[in-house]
Amino acid sequence: MTLVDAPARPDLSPKKPNRNRPSLRFRKENRVAYLFLVPWLVGLALFVLGPMAASFYLSMTDYNFLQAPKFIALDNYVRMFTQDPRYLISARVTATYVLVSVPLQLGFALMLALLLNRAIRGSALYRGIFYLPSLLGTSVAVAILWQQVFGQEGLLNTFLGFLGVDAHTSWVGNPDTALSTLVILNAWTFGSPMIIFLAGLRQVPMSLYEAADVDGAGPLRKFLSITLPLLSPIIFFNLILQTIHAFQAFVPAYIISGGLGGPADSTLFYTLYLYQEGFGSFDMGYACAMAWTLLVAVGAVTALNFFISKYWVFYGDNS
Amino acid sequence: MSKQLGSAPRTAVMRWKSGVTHAALLLLAVGMLYPLAWMLVSSLRNNDEIFSNPSLIPVSITWSNYITGWTAQEFPFSRYFLNSFSITTASIVGNLFACSLTAFAFARLRFRFKPFWLAVLLGTIMLPEHVTIVPQYLIFSELGWLDTYLPLIVPKFFGVEAFFIFLMMQFMRSIPRELDEAAWIDGCGPIRMYWRIILPLTLPALTTTAIFTFIWTWNDFFRPLIFITSSDLFTVPMALRLFVDPTAGTNWGAVFAMSVLSLIPVFVFFLAGQRFLINGISTTGLK
Numbered sequence: 001m002t003l004v005d006a007p008a009r010p011d012l013s014p015k016k017p018n019r020n021r022p023s024l025r026f027r028k029e030n031r032v033a034y035l036f037l038v039p040w041l042v043g044l045a046l047f048v049l050g051p052m053a054a055s056f057y058l059s060m061t062d063y064n065f066l067q068a069p070k071f072i073a074l075d076n077y078v079r080m081f082t083q084d085p086r087y088l089i090s091a092r093v094t095a096t097y098v099l100v101s102v103p104l105q106l107g108f109a110l111m112l113a114l115l116l117n118r119a120i121r122g123s124a125l126y127r128g129i130f131y132l133p134s135l136l137g138t139s140v141a142v143a144i145l146w147q148q149v150f151g152q153e154g155l156l157n158t159f160l161g162f163l164g165v166d167a168h169t170s171w172v173g174n175p176d177t178a179l180s181t182l183v184i185l186n187a188w189t190f191g192s193p194m195i196i197f198l199a200g201l202r203q204v205p206m207s208l209y210e211a212a213d214v215d216g217a218g219p220l221r222k223f224l225s226i227t228l229p230l231l232s233p234i235i236f237f238n239l240i241l242q243t244i245h246a247f248q249a250f251v252p253a254y255i256i257s258g259g260l261g262g263p264a265d266s267t268l269f270y271t272l273y274l275y276q277e278g279f280g281s282f283d284m285g286y287a288c289a290m291a292w293t294l295l296v297a298v299g300a301v302t303a304l305n306f307f308i309s310k311y312w313v314f315y316g317d318n319s
Numbered sequence: 320m321s322k323q324l325g326s327a328p329r330t331a332v333m334r335w336k337s338g339v340t341h342a343a344l345l346l347l348a349v350g351m352l353y354p355l356a357w358m359l360v361s362s363l364r365n366n367d368e369i370f371s372n373p374s375l376i377p378v379s380i381t382w383s384n385y386i387t388g389w390t391a392q393e394f395p396f397s398r399y400f401l402n403s404f405s406i407t408t409a410s411i412v413g414n415l416f417a418c419s420l421t422a423f424a425f426a427r428l429r430f431r432f433k434p435f436w437l438a439v440l441l442g443t444i445m446l447p448e449h450v451t452i453v454p455q456y457l458i459f460s461e462l463g464w465l466d467t468y469l470p471l472i473v474p475k476f477f478g479v480e481a482f483f484i485f486l487m488m489q490f491m492r493s494i495p496r497e498l499d500e501a502a503w504i505d506g507c508g509p510i511r512m513y514w515r516i517i518l519p520l521t522l523p524a525l526t527t528t529a530i531f532t533f534i535w536t537w538n539d540f541f542r543p544l545i546f547i548t549s550s551d552l553f554t555v556p557m558a559l560r561l562f563v564d565p566t567a568g569t570n571w572g573a574v575f576a577m578s579v580l581s582l583i584p585v586f587v588f589f590l591a592g593q594r595f596l597i598n599g600i601s602t603t604g605l606k
Contacts, residue, residue, distance in 0.1 A: 054454035291450045
């Protein structure tokens with residue numbers, strides 16, 4: 001997970017103090033490297049940076065795909081925050097979803113990683129079982145399954161019926177509970193952060209625990225003073241990653257609500273509303289403004305996370 | 320000796336503790352897989368039984384849901400499966416090609432502005448696709464590519480899935496540098512070095528990329544939803560979506576049957592490639 005570049009070989013370094021021109025070999029290598037980078041650079045320009053710039057421009061236009069874009073400066077942004085209650089709902093739904101489902105998912109992931117990190121029999125099997133839902137979580141098939149499980153005559157209500165609880169409400173059809181079913185779906189996919197936690201736990205030196213044993217530290221003390229601090233960079237990494245993922249959740253809300261974000265806009269995810277505006281009403285300028293606002297929001301949350309991380313992430317003595 | 324005296328009760332406690340851990344893990348594992356298993360069993364049941372029977376015990380097995388489901392939409396599901404397989408296969412080729420070239424340059428070659436490009440690369444991993452989707456739509460519309468598979472496939476030949484570049488780059492960096500030096504002295508240029516030395520050694524990361532590309536492309540719904548409109552070009556997830564038409568009432572048996580079929584390829588790739596997937600996530604933190 002380190003992003004540090006491999007150390008450059010000093011004898012071949014292009015900026016040797018006693019030479020003004022880079023070595024022949026470096027120049028050749030540089031040329032070949034850019035040759036290798038051609039597909040990526042073309043893709044970057046054509047499908048990423050170009051469209052980003054275009055989308056930024058379009059966000060300041062009124063554009064419906066058929067007529068030429070009309071420049072309206074910041075009107076789209078003003079409309080979002082002052083004249084569009086559905087936009088604010090979609091922002092609130094997504095914020096709630098991120099704030100609740102990510103800590104829940106990471107909490108499960110950490111707990112299970114700690115359990116599986118002990119040398120217990122069958123831990124590889126458990127690991128596989130817990131990981132599988134992460135691969136299925138964004139599939140339409142699982143979203144459909146969720147719709148049934150939490151439906152009025154669904155699996156959950158049948159179970160509750162057996163337990164004597166007479167639940168006739170549809171969990172996905174009730175504005176108060178629909179979002180919770182999606183939160184549960186996201187928590188269900190805790191497997192991939194769990195794997196990352198497991199990899200992190202393997203890096204914690206056993207000698208620290210042995211030393212703590214000698215000092216008579218209990219399990220809680222060891223967890224709080226050794227495991228948690230040494231794992232904090234991984235927790236941080238997972239937090240950043242899963243937050244960004246959660247902001248972009250789309251498929252489950254789309255399927256469960258039939259593409260509408262209902263009932264009563266309770267599952268109107270940001271991306272779902274963006275899709276409705278951009279590709280349902282073809283209000284593409286507005287959709288671009290929403291996309292850029294999303295980008296800024298994701299960036300701001302990530303930056304905030306980085307800022308807060310100074311107070312709780314422990315990077316060891318040497319950094 | 321005091322140590323031995325103390326060890327007997329401790330092992331008993333430990334055994335008890337491990338028993339509790341096992342019970343908790345087992346309970347959770349069963350709970351997590353229950354909906355999936357129930358969907359599988361329900362796909363073999365009559366529709367009226369699906370709603371009344373939450374157990375996993377099949378009373379009578381019927382394949383009728385599979386037969387109805389297979390032809391329930393405008394085209395038989397064989398068409399949708401073929402469509403999805405075509406897109407995923409092309410996507411795998413594209414990602415392996417473009418991402419390995421880029422990763423090789425970043426991991427093994429020195430070039431100008433490398434830190435800058437690396438930052439750009441990492442930035443694009445985090446970029447929400449929604450920021451570029453509208454202009455991409457316009458580009459593909461200009462090219463006349465709407466309602467074809469080209470918008471789903473072509474970008475992958477240009478390394479837009481930057482996670483895989485990162486994954487391969489991390490792997491290629493761990494290959495000893497001495498190999499490059501030796502190859503260089505033997506007169507082996509970078510292109511041969513890429514093709515003959517580094518690529519074969521990167522096989523595990525290439526496998527991880529292929530498996531993840533398959534699963535993600537197979538599950539992808541957002542991009543096909545935007546770019547594909549003709550029902551003969553629909554992918555499996557799009558065809559499944561047709562079942563849950565709120566106005567028509569859902570034939571759950573048939574939906575479950577086709578949902579189960581749609582998950583089988585993912586499940587097979589998961590079983591076959593679990594080791595690669597887990598290594599891939601551990602080193603890069605992919606989804």
